[in-house]
Amino acid sequence: MAGTAAALTANSTVGDWLDHPEGGQLLRGLLAQSGMDADRLTPVRGFALQQLVELSQGAVTQDVVDDLVLRANGGVAPEDTGEVAGWRERIVPGRFDGRTVVVTGAASGIGRATASRIAREGGTVVAVDLAAEPLQALADELGERVTPVVGDITRVEDVERIVAAANGQVHGLANVAGVADDFTPVHEVSDAVWERCFRVNVDGSFRLMRAVLPAMLAAGRGSIVNVASEAALRGSAAGAAYTASKHAVVGLTRSAAFMYGPQGIRVNAVAPGGVATGMRPTSASEFGQGRIAPLMALIPPVATAEQLAASITFLLSDDGVNLNGAILPSDGGWSVQ
Numbered sequence: 001m002a003g004t005a006a007a008l009t010a011n012s013t014v015g016d017w018l019d020h021p022e023g024g025q026l027l028r029g030l031l032a033q034s035g036m037d038a039d040r041l042t043p044v045r046g047f048a049l050q051q052l053v054e055l056s057q058g059a060v061t062q063d064v065v066d067d068l069v070l071r072a073n074g075g076v077a078p079e080d081t082g083e084v085a086g087w088r089e090r091i092v093p094g095r096f097d098g099r100t101v102v103v104t105g106a107a108s109g110i111g112r113a114t115a116s117r118i119a120r121e122g123g124t125v126v127a128v129d130l131a132a133e134p135l136q137a138l139a140d141e142l143g144e145r146v147t148p149v150v151g152d153i154t155r156v157e158d159v160e161r162i163v164a165a166a167n168g169q170v171h172g173l174a175n176v177a178g179v180a181d182d183f184t185p186v187h188e189v190s191d192a193v194w195e196r197c198f199r200v201n202v203d204g205s206f207r208l209m210r211a212v213l214p215a216m217l218a219a220g221r222g223s224i225v226n227v228a229s230e231a232a233l234r235g236s237a238a239g240a241a242y243t244a245s246k247h248a249v250v251g252l253t254r255s256a257a258f259m260y261g262p263q264g265i266r267v268n269a270v271a272p273g274g275v276a277t278g279m280r281p282t283s284a285s286e287f288g289q290g291r292i293a294p295l296m297a298l299i300p301p302v303a304t305a306e307q308l309a310a311s312i313t314f315l316l317s318d319d320g321v322n323l324n325g326a327i328l329p330s331d332g333g334w335s336v337q
């Protein structure tokens, strides 16, 4: 490996950096300054170093990355080849041409990446979220293909406004908005956490499905993708409230898939594993954390929001033609552990 330091750039993966004799030393030294061990980077080994700037939400600055790259290359900036390590999103031009898709949770994380991909593949997106500013930023970035609707999916009036914004033409629905819990097991769950998880994750998704289905039934076609979770597949990925709510999302998906399949409407779900987004569950339970933490240390690396959007848009688009009622784990293989 000696003598290959010049190959390290901001686009090399964190894994490449850690495995490199000089790069690894530099990165470990940087972490040590903040009292952190290199193990903290295990979940993001497959990400380019550059991606840490966004993912760390300010903890790793662009200056820090630039400085690391310079030091790993003897003070000389390496040539930027434009090559990015790891997976890259590949746009399928025209895949959503002529389609209007409602995407909830579009201001952040998986919903934002999904809305963006659909718009860049020719679709019209009704982008829904509680958060007005980042939603407007998405619309400004993507232009007229995106209609932002600031609203709460748990409120019937807001759901009516969302459907109205689609002008009676809803070809697709991506129910992405959701909230996490606090890792509490049943005997510690507060009513507030339980009710919030069910209100947003279950009631909200249900209300939007109910609101868009008449237009889909009239058109004789439609595609719905609900975002479940690894917590919909097992009992060890979250607390009781989130786990139960995401199991309910699976039930909603399967029931609708069965009911509407003959009418040309496909209803599927994606079950994400760990994804680097704005969702940062906090643990309010030593008991819950004690049970879950040892298993979390063994799960596959986290994915990016764009990687989840790839799974969601696959199911939403005609590429998912023969899939109805599928619960697709998009988790790097966590579900087979």
Ligand SMILES: NC(=O)c1ccc[n+]([C@@H]2O[C@H](COP(=O)([O-])OP(=O)(O)OC[C@H]3O[C@@H](n4cnc5c(N)ncnc54)[C@H](O)[C@@H]3O)[C@@H](O)[C@H]2O)c1
Residues within 6 Å of the ligand: 104, 105, 106, 107, 108, 109, 110, 111, 128, 129, 130, 131, 151, 152, 153, 154, 176, 177, 178, 179, 180, 200, 204, 227, 228, 229, 230, 271, 272, 273, 274, 275, 276, 277, 278, 279, 280
């Ligand atoms: N991040 C993960 O590791 C992970 C893992 C499994 C499943 N998921 C699921 O993926 C989905 C997206 O999560 P994310 O990780 O992108 O999180 P995120 O927090 O980045 O985005 C969720 C968005 O939903 C919006 N939202 C919340 N409640 C809403 C409401 N009532 N009405 C309208 N908008 C609302 C939020 O404002 C936010 O912008 C969720 O359903 C979540 O449960 C995430």
